[in-house]
Amino acid sequence: xxxxxxxxxxxxxxxxxxxxxxxxxxxxxxxxxxxxxxxxxxxxxxxxxxxxxxxxxxxxxxxxxxxxxxxxxxxxxxxxxxxxxxxxxxxxxxxxxxxxxxxxxxxxxxxxxxxxxxxxxxxxxxxxxxxxxxxxxxxxxxxxxxxxxxxxxxxxxxxxxxxxxxxxxxxxxxxxxxxxxxxxxxxxxxxxxxxxxxxxxxxxxxxxxxxxxxxxxxxxxxxxxxxxxxxxxxxxxxxxxxxxxxxxxxxxxxxxxxxxxxxxxxxxxxxxxxxxxxxxxxxxxxxxxxxxxxxxxxxxxxxxxxxxxxxxxxxxxxxxxxxxxxxxxxxxxxxxxxxxxxxxxxxxxxxxxxxxxxxxxxxxxxxxxxxxxxxxxxxxxxxxxxxxxxxxxxxxxxxxxxxxxxxxxxxxxxxxxxxxxxxxxxxxxxxxxxxxxxxxxxxxxxxxxxxxxxxxxxxxxxxxxxxxxxxxxxxxxxxxxxxxxxxxxxxxxxxxxxxxxxxxxxxxxxxxxxxxxxxxxxxxxxxxxxxxxxxxxxxxxxxxxxxxxxxxxxxxxx
Amino acid sequence: xxxxxxxxxxxxxxxxxxxxxxxxxxxxxxxxxxxxxxxxxxxxxxxxxxxxxxxxxxxxxxxxxxxxxxxxxxxxxxxxxxxxxxxxxxxxxxxxxx
Numbered sequence: 001x002x003x004x005x006x007x008x009x010x011x012x013x014x015x016x017x018x019x020x021x022x023x024x025x026x027x028x029x030x031x032x033x034x035x036x037x038x039x040x041x042x043x044x045x046x047x048x049x050x051x052x053x054x055x056x057x058x059x060x061x062x063x064x065x066x067x068x069x070x071x072x073x074x075x076x077x078x079x080x081x082x083x084x085x086x087x088x089x090x091x092x093x094x095x096x097x098x099x100x101x102x103x104x105x106x107x108x109x110x111x112x113x114x115x116x117x118x119x120x121x122x123x124x125x126x127x128x129x130x131x132x133x134x135x136x137x138x139x140x141x142x143x144x145x146x147x148x149x150x151x152x153x154x155x156x157x158x159x160x161x162x163x164x165x166x167x168x169x170x171x172x173x174x175x176x177x178x179x180x181x182x183x184x185x186x187x188x189x190x191x192x193x194x195x196x197x198x199x200x201x202x203x204x205x206x207x208x209x210x211x212x213x214x215x216x217x218x219x220x221x222x223x224x225x226x227x228x229x230x231x232x233x234x235x236x237x238x239x240x241x242x243x244x245x246x247x248x249x250x251x252x253x254x255x256x257x258x259x260x261x262x263x264x265x266x267x268x269x270x271x272x273x274x275x276x277x278x279x280x281x282x283x284x285x286x287x288x289x290x291x292x293x294x295x296x297x298x299x300x301x302x303x304x305x306x307x308x309x310x311x312x313x314x315x316x317x318x319x320x321x322x323x324x325x326x327x328x329x330x331x332x333x334x335x336x337x338x339x340x341x342x343x344x345x346x347x348x349x350x351x352x353x354x355x356x357x358x359x360x361x362x363x364x365x366x367x368x369x370x371x372x373x374x375x376x377x378x379x380x381x382x383x384x385x386x387x388x389x390x391x392x393x394x395x396x397x398x399x400x401x402x403x404x405x406x407x408x409x410x411x412x413x414x415x416x417x418x419x420x421x422x423x424x425x426x427x428x429x430x431x432x433x434x435x436x437x438x439x440x441x442x443x444x445x446x447x448x449x450x451x452x453x454x455x456x457x458x459x460x461x462x463x464x465x466x467x468x469x470x471x472x473x474x475x476x477x478x479x480x481x482x483x484x485x486x487x488x489x490x491x492x493x494x495x496x497x498x499x500x501x502x503x504x505x506x507x508x509x510x511x512x513x514x515x516x517x518x519x520x521x522x523x524x525x526x527x528x529x530x531x532x533x534x535x536x537x538x539x540x541x542x543x544x545x546x547x548x549x550x551x552x553x554x555x556x557x558x
Numbered sequence: 559x560x561x562x563x564x565x566x567x568x569x570x571x572x573x574x575x576x577x578x579x580x581x582x583x584x585x586x587x588x589x590x591x592x593x594x595x596x597x598x599x600x601x602x603x604x605x606x607x608x609x610x611x612x613x614x615x616x617x618x619x620x621x622x623x624x625x626x627x628x629x630x631x632x633x634x635x636x637x638x639x640x641x642x643x644x645x646x647x648x649x650x651x652x653x654x655x656x
Contacts, residue, residue, distance in 0.1 A: 009594075009598065012594075013591065013594070016587070016590065016591075017587070020583060020587055023583070024580075024583065027578050028577060028578070030573065030576050030577075030578075031573050031574055031575075031576040031577035031578075032573060033570050033571060033572060033573035034570050034571070034572050034573070036572065037572050037573055037574050041574060041577070042572040042573070042574025042575075042577075043574070044572075044574035044575065044577060045577075049580060177574075177577055181580050181583075184580060184584070185580070185583065185584060185587070188584060188588070188626070192588075192591075192619070192622075192623060195619075195622075196615050196619055199613060199615070199618075200610050200611055200613050200615060203611050203612075203613055204611040327609075328609060328610050328611070328615075329610065329615065330602065330606035330609060330610055330615065330616060331598075331606075332594070332595050332598040332599075332616040332619075333595065333610075333615045333616050333619050336591065336595070336619065336623075375570055376570065
């Protein structure tokens with residue numbers, strides 16, 4: 001039913017795109033001579049490239065299809081995942097945290113924890129991150145194979161093998177530069193694929209006002225166009241729950257935890273050519289992030305109106321975008337949209353694989369298994385680890401195709417590890433007393449806190465519609481439990497970190513130079529000697545304008 | 559690269575400066591796609607036009623992609639990458655990071 005009528009013209013467009021993907025890997029190969037060239041692009045990239053890669057690394061197809069599904073299911077409250085749930089954290093990363101990451105010359109986020117805390121904290125974070133990265137890469141691969149099977153009819157094993165091979169080729173050849181350059185290209189192709197759906201769809205339903213009138217008659221109703229209505233504490237009716245969960249759980253804990261400590265994101269900024277470019281990386285990424293909801297939520301709402309039985313068992317909410325592609329796009333535009341969708345799947349996988357190989361090579365292999373070898377050795381390790389990561393990803397994809405819902409469990413499990421990270425980092429960077437053992441204790445406590453809240457949440461009536469417990473647990477507001485679980489993780493981490501700090505021995509201040517607020521690195525260049533960037537490159541200006549736009553949009557669409 | 563301090567014979571030098579300029583490829587791809595879709599847009603069948611609720615989407619997308627591609631090619635021509643020249647003092651922005 002969702003099968004697309006793809007012809008030679010679409011296949012030509014796809015073939016050109018995939019040829020270019022490989023070409024980028026092949027020519028980026030010439031710029032790889034050291035392990036740092038391979039794993040961190042030799043810290044040489046300009047800000048516009050790292051900024052677009054920063055946003056593209058998050059623009060995986062699961063994200064796009066999922067947000068369109070949320071748009072169809074919840075309506076405008078979905079913007080919370082973009083505006084309050086991403087932009088403030090990106091601005092904070094650029095302005096406040098990047099000087100610690102980039103200025104301390106660490107090569108990864110776990111390495112920051114190693115220097116700030118101890119090997120136990122480091123290993124905990126490095127292992128959970130690495131494992132999450134390959135398994136989620138596999139989940140992406142599986143999702144890709146499923147959608148290709150539905151849209152074009154290829155068997156799932158073929159799509160898994162072919163797309164893994166492409167990602168493998170451009171990362172093992174070109175390293176992070178190959179991944180990042182492809183991410184920038186993917187960004188434009190993804191946008192080019194989504195824009196036509198919005199234009200044609202809006203024309204078909206009679207513009208924005210026509211869309212509003214038609215959505216009013218669906219089961220979503222008029223509330224679909226108000227992002228903050230029904231968020232009152234105690235009697236919430238908003239599909240994302242009350243404002244405490246949205247502001248603190250999503251906007252503060254989850255968002256800051258993901259955007260400021262997830263190495264797949266931070267790595268893009270670490271590959272920038274200087275501190276100014278590294279600071280601008282998340283800030284440049286924030287601008288597209290503000291407007292991407294127009295390309296995901298609006299198609300979701302259009303699909304709700306024009307695709308009969310969307311959200312049923314045959315056509316799920318996740319099919320919103322593919323269904324619109326089949327309904328509206330002629331051959332040609334269809335090929336571009338398909339290229340965009342496949343690009344998004346590769347982006348989601350490549351970002352995970354290219355951060356996995358860096359963490360495994362530098363943080364695990366070089367730190368604990370084989371120290372002090374020549375750089376050439378670690379360059380080769382990086383290449384081998386890339387292959388291993390992709391093979392594990394393929395394995396995960398095949399396991400996922402055999403067991404229903406296993407991908408949901410994988411994502412749930414790693415959300416427990418991610419939730420407390422921001423509490424640990426904020427204390428690490430701003431309280432120099434925070435002790436090495438408090439690092440691991442806080443992370444462990446936060447992870448347990450998230451897990452406990454998740455399972456306890458199913459027995460709390462407040463998380464159910466109309467605040468009435470449903471014994472079958474089917475109608476629970478899972479997003480809301482997730483947000484409150486994050487709050488629990490944050491509080492548990494904060495309390496345990498402070499308590500353990502008070503009874504254990506802190507690191508001498510001399511070892512914290514450049515890692516903590518108020519402890520400058522004596523080897524850092526004198527700030528007066530660094531040329532001041534031109535005014536429009538000022539991080540505070542870029543960040544302030546992004547926050548201002550979000551504020552205005554939030555008021556308009558309140 | 560040649561400007562980097564001498565760090566010993568066995569330490570390989572970064573080749574990051576050899577990285578090509580991505581703007582050429584983005585520009586090239588979008589000009590090619592733009593031309594293909596624009597030409598296809600001139601031959602849109604009435605059935606396809608009706609399918610896309612009477613928007614000649616191939617034509618408009620083609621023109622849009624052509625404009626984006628030309629923008630990247632122009633940017634690349636007018637502001638080429640500044641590479642450190644051996645016989646010339648380094649501008650502050652392109653100094654090697656190490």
